[in-house]
Amino acid sequence: MENAIQSNTDLKPKKRRSQFGEIWKRFKRNPLAIVGLVLIVLMFLMAALADVIAPGDGVFAGYNLQDWNRIRQFPSAEHWFGTDDIGRDVFSRVVHGSRISLQVGFVVIIIGITVGIPLGAIAGYYKGILDNVIMRFIDILLAVPNILLAIAIAAALGPGITNVMIAVGIGAIPIYARTVRAQVLAVKEQEFVEAARAAGANDFRIIRRHILPNCMAPVIVEASMGMAGAIMAAAGLSFIGLGAQAPTPEWGAMLADGRLRMLAGYWHLTLFPGLMIALIIFALNMMGDGLRDALDPKLRSGGFSKKRFRRIQLAKAAAQNNSGEGQ
Amino acid sequence: MHIFILKRLLMMIPVLLGVVFIMFVISQLTPGDPVLAILGEVATPEAVAALREQMGLDQPWLMQFFNYVVGVVQLDFGTSWQSGRPVFTEIFARFPNTMQLAGMGVAFALLMGIPLGIVSAVKQYSIFDTGATFVGLIGVSIPNFWLGMMMIMFFTVTLGWLPPTGFTEPIQWIMPTIAIGTNSAAIIMRMTRSSMLECIRQDYVRTARAKGQIERKVIFRHALKNALIPVTTTAGLSFGFLLGGAVLTETIFAIPGLGAFMVSAFFNRDWPVAIGGVLLIAVSFSFVNLFVDILYAFIDPRIRSQYR
Numbered sequence: 001m002e003n004a005i006q007s008n009t010d011l012k013p014k015k016r017r018s019q020f021g022e023i024w025k026r027f028k029r030n031p032l033a034i035v036g037l038v039l040i041v042l043m044f045l046m047a048a049l050a051d052v053i054a055p056g057d058g059v060f061a062g063y064n065l066q067d068w069n070r071i072r073q074f075p076s077a078e079h080w081f082g083t084d085d086i087g088r089d090v091f092s093r094v095v096h097g098s099r100i101s102l103q104v105g106f107v108v109i110i111i112g113i114t115v116g117i118p119l120g121a122i123a124g125y126y127k128g129i130l131d132n133v134i135m136r137f138i139d140i141l142l143a144v145p146n147i148l149l150a151i152a153i154a155a156a157l158g159p160g161i162t163n164v165m166i167a168v169g170i171g172a173i174p175i176y177a178r179t180v181r182a183q184v185l186a187v188k189e190q191e192f193v194e195a196a197r198a199a200g201a202n203d204f205r206i207i208r209r210h211i212l213p214n215c216m217a218p219v220i221v222e223a224s225m226g227m228a229g230a231i232m233a234a235a236g237l238s239f240i241g242l243g244a245q246a247p248t249p250e251w252g253a254m255l256a257d258g259r260l261r262m263l264a265g266y267w268h269l270t271l272f273p274g275l276m277i278a279l280i281i282f283a284l285n286m287m288g289d290g291l292r293d294a295l296d297p298k299l300r301s302g303g304f305s306k307k308r309f310r311r312i313q314l315a316k317a318a319a320q321n322n323s324g325e326g327q
Numbered sequence: 328m329h330i331f332i333l334k335r336l337l338m339m340i341p342v343l344l345g346v347v348f349i350m351f352v353i354s355q356l357t358p359g360d361p362v363l364a365i366l367g368e369v370a371t372p373e374a375v376a377a378l379r380e381q382m383g384l385d386q387p388w389l390m391q392f393f394n395y396v397v398g399v400v401q402l403d404f405g406t407s408w409q410s411g412r413p414v415f416t417e418i419f420a421r422f423p424n425t426m427q428l429a430g431m432g433v434a435f436a437l438l439m440g441i442p443l444g445i446v447s448a449v450k451q452y453s454i455f456d457t458g459a460t461f462v463g464l465i466g467v468s469i470p471n472f473w474l475g476m477m478m479i480m481f482f483t484v485t486l487g488w489l490p491p492t493g494f495t496e497p498i499q500w501i502m503p504t505i506a507i508g509t510n511s512a513a514i515i516m517r518m519t520r521s522s523m524l525e526c527i528r529q530d531y532v533r534t535a536r537a538k539g540q541i542e543r544k545v546i547f548r549h550a551l552k553n554a555l556i557p558v559t560t561t562a563g564l565s566f567g568f569l570l571g572g573a574v575l576t577e578t579i580f581a582i583p584g585l586g587a588f589m590v591s592a593f594f595n596r597d598w599p600v601a602i603g604g605v606l607l608i609a610v611s612f613s614f615v616n617l618f619v620d621i622l623y624a625f626i627d628p629r630i631r632s633q634y635r
Contacts, residue, residue, distance in 0.1 A: 140342055140345035140346055143346050143613060144609050145568060145570050145572075145608060145612065146568075146571060147571040148570075148574065148605060151590065152601065155593035156356050156357040158358070235470060236470065236575050239575065255476065258476075259476060262484070263483070265484050267480050267484070270473070270476050271477070274476065277473060278470060282464060285464060289464075
């Protein structure tokens with residue numbers, strides 16, 4: 001009896017972690033995801049400090065400082081990424097370009113989410129004719145390749161980075177609507193939804209407070225991957241001339257300028273802006289992979305991970321060691 | 328099965344109507360008058376009115392939409408506002424190049440993606456797997472238009488091996504195919520790997536091994552066949568992705584395809600060409616998706632029995 005009480009008090013209360021803490025714990029175990037996160041944080045710092053890293057001289061912003069004595073120079077100690085057709089420092093332009101790409105990524109996701117989530121939630125929750133109408137509309141959007149739809153909308157709205165964001169954003173709606181609908185269909189059959197309804201909650205409250213929070217894991221994953229896709233699509237649109245207009249230092253537009261000098265061997269004009277696009281997409285994809293694994297172990301891409309296997313082995317070894325010491 | 332295909336074909340009609348309708352709405356949102364764009368600002372009102380009537384633009388746009396649909400059913404896609412030639416001939420002069428490009432891209436993606444994915448899954452956590460996973464991540468992240476330019480930079484400018492533009496000789500196909508197919512190859516590789524990993528751990532694979540089946544047969548006959556279903560979906564989706572991606576690839580390699588043609592149509596507000604092109608691409612995409620669904624039936628008898 002006494003023994004039982006003793007052992008009971010010995011049991012340390014299990015440290016409770018918040019849901020976020022749990023997710024973070026799983027996320028940080030994935031080195032690739034951490035590399036992605038670090039790269040994105042660096043990218044944000046670069047965007048925030050662009051004017052400090054590449055300052056202007058009052059008349060021109062840093063990315064637009066022209067110097068006709070230094071046109072099309074190859075990379076050097078003075079100009080790390082070389083200079084372009086009108087003597088602007090490519091490094092400064094690349095640094096300032098991060099602002100635009102990050103902005104594009106966020107605005108597109110916000111458009112996609114604010115339209116896509118309600119559409120998907122309504123379709124999944126009410127089913128019936130509303131579901132049919134919404135999903136047929138989504139089918140139509142999906143029947144046209146995303147970039148083509150974006151080109152059509154951007155062409156109609158006229159060139160400009162804002163219109164590109166709207167165009168790519170509309171193209172992003174179907175993914176979120178579909179993801180949320182599928183989740184809502186599964187979640188709304190669960191007991192706690194029934195309980196909320198029995199407690200007298202109305203449909204809006206049930207969707208907002210009880211269903212949607214349980215649908216967010218795949219949406220967050222889609223958003224981080226979708227941001228990568230949005231940045232790539234927007235750069236593509238700028239590349240064909242629909243996006244940012246001169247002298248905006250947009251990476252896709254810089255590639256379009258550099259392409260004209262490509263066959264003449266000025267590789268630095270295309271290498272660096274493209275490398276930045278690839279880098280930011282790479283980082284977002286790595287983070288997305290990590291988020292998927294951390295948010296929902298069921299969605300794991302790799303099945304039984306080596307890390308987990310090793311952890312179990314280590315735990316076993318530790319347990320053996322402990323019992324060995326105990327004896 | 329026949330009924331299933333028929334049903335799917337019928338379901339395509341409203342979707343394609345919707346595509347044309349949305350394109351019409353988009354064209355209506357566009358500022359500017361196409362008639363004035365053709366004739367110039369100094370045209371006489373009579374000339375403007377005459378051309379407007381000739382182009383059918385004097386009618387309400389819902390009527391224009393209706394007329395267009397009636398025309399499309401008879402394979403009349405209207406005439407290009409830019410060149411004055413029938414859209415049908417304009418588009419079909421270029422469509423084969425785009426289809427060839429997208430088809431070669433998918434073939435490249437499958438030939439690279441599936442074998443790499445299988446080896447990666449079978450030799451999980453080996454150096455090869457780590458390397459392939461990393462290369463896969465890079466492949467997913469590289470913008471295809473930039474990859475195309477970098478290849479021109481390396482293989483044309485530096486090494487002088489491959490021609491930078493054109494699409495008539497097979498040697499000109501190499502770079503565009505790799506440029507357009509790399510994203511999809513990486514996506515298919517990742518999909519094959521994760522799908523194979525899941526299948527390898529299934530009980531029926533263990534059973535196959537337990538009964539003494541040789542490893543090669545276990546992998547290819549038991550695991551791969553089941554793992555291919557999600558890969559087929561991905562490949563179908565990438566075909567649509569590639570049809571869209573062709574726009575940029577064709578621009579870079581100066582390929583006379585539908586994508587580059589449509590970009591200029593959009594820029595010039597040549598809506599008959601733009602709408603016709605989008606419609607044709609949507610039709611091809613829908614047919615590829617139908618083909619993928621039929622392919623499922625051949626891979627998986629369980630799905631075949633659902634097709635009724």
